[in-house]
Amino acid sequence: MNNKRILISSLRILFRNKLNTLFMILGIFIGIAALTLTFSIGKGTEKQLMDNVKKQFSSNNIYIGAGRGQMGGGPTSQGPANTLKIDDLEAIMNNVAGIIMYDPVQWLPAKEVIAGGNNVTTMIKGHSVESEIIWNRTVQKGQFFSKAEEKSAARVALIGSKLATELFGNSDPIEQQFRIGNIPFTVKGILEDKGVDAHGFDMDMDVIIPITTMMKRVMNVDYIMSASLMVENVDQMDETVFAITDILRERHYLSENETNDFSIMTPVEVKSVVEDMNKVFTLVLPLITGIALLVGGIIIVVMMLMSVSRRISEIGLRKAVGARKKDISFQFFIEASLVSLLGGVLGIIIGTIGTKLLASSMDYTFVIPWQTLILGVLIPVSIGMIAGIVPAKKASKQDPIEALN
């Protein structure tokens, strides 16, 4: 009852001291807006990365990249990368337990494809039939190429839906002809839509042809760039990786002091790479935010303390007309909390709008994690409460006589 009246009185006072109130709100507002932005960007980017990684690496695939050097989540290796062969994969398949199937990959990032008068430069990927399962990528129309077509290095292709439109317009692309360079191909199927991959390539512009066709007819090479192996049991990943390493080193005649001319990535490692990247978001960004909030909190403490000293005679008066210590401390406490809540809510709103704007300008799908929304209310209120305690205590101890002289 009394507290309700004090609350109303506080609200009026906050409203009358607009400038003071505004500064306090601003302090918390900046902190919370920063928190919302960094958290959302962090979470959004994490989700983006994870989605892409999941698109590329199903959780029970081992990924082998050709060449020395570190793979940063993709087949970008240094040094000669011409030692990894399909025979190597066959050998692994025959000698390592628990490998279900494999998919060799060879690709050209930018190659001209032509259909009628249209020509488009896009990415060409050579895959095996198994890729449909391993990469979890099938066709939405037409058919996947067959094992027989793979064996005979047939000139058949699966193309992404966007590329299909660019090459053939609105007409049905199935069974239509187009050329990769000078080599004529027949469209067998339209790939499922996948969007943009981890490297920023639009997967709906892909051309997928049998790996054999890619190697013999398009690139004229006998090596592959990478491969994915599907394993039965993710728990024995370490043993499997050891076994594969042994086989490949032996087959590539590597002496003991030579480093691997290939790299192996397991789902566990893929995850850890992503997690490394995310440390930036989960550690550094909140740190910055924490500092922003601390500053917000300090602003509130300072402003409230100033407000207490400015209002000494008000406090004395309130005591003289019957306010108890707890009424006075409640008043200053509630004022700090209100200011913080307001700043927090404003911060969330602006932070969310900022995130949305950023998301649309960067063509990213950011998510505002619900945790942020809850934190955005809880953190400023608790900061306001903590920041309000000291001034409130100080106010409640104010001697009314001193204040009223």
Place this chain on the structure above:
Amino acid sequence: MIQLKNITKVYGKDSGQEVTALKDVDLIIEKGDFVAIVGASGSGKSTMMNILGMLDRPTKGEYYLENREVNSYKDDELAKVRNKTIGFVFQKFHLLPKTSAMENVELPLIYSDRKNIKGLALEALKKVKLEDRASHTPNELSGGQQQRVAIARALVNEPEIILADEPTGNLDSKSTLEVMSIFQELNKSGKTIILITHEQDIAEQAGRVIKIQDGKIAEDYRNENPRSASEELKLVDVNE
């Protein structure tokens, strides 16, 4: 109603620079008294007022308010007495700035459980003839009007006792008379009024005068015929 027994107040005990502001003061104030406390600057008037108003506790002695010894009151109980039993008026008014007269008058009610806050505040403003200024803020009011708002605030919770420390100290002579006539009116309606003043004129408007000197009561006498502030106010109005 009020009884002081051997009240002593010593300031600055911790700092070593002791000042004895009140020395063994004995005093009885009856219900319905109108007391003017006079005395030189530094004689202990405000100290006495603060003790009477329970804004401060005596160093020694006993203070009975309606037969209950005040030292036995806890802080929260003292706050309740200040809220219900005593109304304060200060020399510097102490109105909340930027806040309407109405809201200033409401202030004591915030800390009470009385209902109809607005109605009570408006009634108190009527008693000081300022109901038409209810929405004005202090800077829109004259000094005399501000003090009348402060008196309305002291009245609003219907206390038995009104304590005023130099309530006319900052007012011109006409405003002083206005304020004093309100006090006399309130006294007639049964309120106990204790006010501090420097001016002999004002002391003559009270029913009882207590003179303090060096922390002791030097004189204590009654005015058989206190001057009527409202009559003098009429004269001023006629002269104008």
